Amino acid sequence: MLENAQITILEVKDLKKFFPLKRGLFYKTVGYIKAVDGVSFSLRQGKTLGIVGESGSGKSTLAKLLIKILEPDAGEIFFRDKEITSLPEREFRKLRKSLSIVFQDPFSSLDPRFTVEKIILEGMELLKENKAEKRKRVFRLLEMVGLSYDALERFPHEFSGGQRQRISIARALASEPELVILDEPVSSLDLSIQAQMINLLIELQEKLKLSYIFIAHDLRVIRHLSDEVCVMYRGKILERAFSEEIFQNPLHPYTQTLFSSIPFIGKKTFISQTVTVEEEKPEDRLCRFLPRCGKKKTLCEENEPFLKEVLPHHFVSCWQC
């Protein structure tokens, strides 16, 4: 167990993805949306890396880059020491089964014309197993995610949101992955169903020794599941540390703002340090959080900060820390 924890399963180096903004008659590129702008992190086997940020921070783009739904513009992704961004499609297919993703919206991510059995079987396509074995595993998967066998012949629309998300998880686990990317898997669910899903995710991780990349905007969920947390803002990682450390000692002003807005029992006010929702567009060469930051100093107006280790294994991108 201890040895496993030392193995790095995923390493991302300086990943970038820009979307061109096209305008006018000739569809000229007038600028870029820097959805992911130089993101680096690593994940150890059997652990959970939480990526948290508000909407528009580039979390979902990052998820898509990690499983090659999108091609990055720059940077490298190492999966078990193998660089995958430059891997040709045929080579990548061999690795593909080890990587899975669960999407946020269980209503649009399941094919409405497929039965549950077909949906899960499709996830096994890359496995070299015979049909009987596969069918047996479908049963096991259903059991694992807490659905009954009569679900097999039914269609996604016959299920509630929580049950559909269970189907999505079963499909993601069908190829026996080592790494599962969870893109806001519980945020469209009721709190009671969310609690059930979180229990399930923890249970599966322990049972199957899965590694998770857990993307969410709800800090309570991130706190509950993650071993390490990255705080993302407008395509950049602003702070990264172990979960325990970052929640007790948030250093970046943005992280502090974010944490101060968590609602919990016993907290009677909702004060969030942000002044307005609308922000001016930040300048590319400066800190992205500058327009909303309450602690800016002259240095912030001159140079862009970079991620540096200010405490042991606690990285912050801020001139004030």
Add this chain to the structure above:
Amino acid sequence: MQRESLLEIKNLKVYFYLEEGIARVLEGISLGIKEGEFFALVGESGCGKTIFGLSILNLVPAPGKIVEGEINFAGKNLRSLSKKDWQALRGKEITMVFQEPLAFLNPVLSIGVQMTEMLNTHLKMNKREARLKALELLKNVGLAHPALIWESYPHQLSGGMRQRVMIAMSLSCGPKFLILDEPTTALDTTIQAQILELILRIKKETRLTALFITHDLAIVEGIADKVAIMYLGKLVETGKTEEIFQNPFHPYTRKLFACLLELNRPKTFLNAIPGQVPEAINRPAGCPFHPRCERKIEICVKEFPPETESSETHRVWCYNPFYR
């Protein structure tokens, strides 16, 4: 001295007549909300919270119908109002903020046009007056560039901005009663905090009365004076916020609290509610919560429990509650 209830609802029943049968979405709800009070209605989705909000405004969508019950607002019986009376009341005296503002803002009209229309209809303001008033309101809800918002169309605004616009609009004609249906559920926590802060400020400044519908107990404590817990069209527990938070009696209320993630206990197993809310068309007999309840006793399966009062304000409907 006891204040009169501004909104008094007695034995409200709303049924949906579907092909498969009758869905009893609200099964006899009674509650009173006093002037200046913030009342939170809490339950999972599918419990009938939104339909309850809509039925106050007489906006229950077909094939749903209010089949029984009284709704009295400021001494008026809302169930006997004519269509014309409703038009004068809705949007002026009672307004509602919806969960998904995009679905309730007109996509082809600018925010300015939509706000003017409202102010013109209810307060007979001309265009200039309406613009001034609207800009002031937009500024009050924390939007930094009201003039820009005024010219924008709903799709050009972010989720948090739209929700603010909805709140500004619903406050524009000085309502007596505001229904907030999950106003922050779809938003980031930072924006949620700002919206709740805004609602609290308005509450303090204007003595507004409101019904706050939500499934997240963590935000209720800071905002509501009283809480009602609803399950499948029935109230199961009501009381002052302190009473419910310090001493929840009903097993369902306890379970809702157990679903909340605690920041200081990561990676622990949550004592979640097993199963899910059944559809209203297949209402379980007796107490509707009994199939998911760990404390059920024989009688729960047969009959809905009577009301038990533990204090003047704290009531619970359960045969086997947690007190004693």
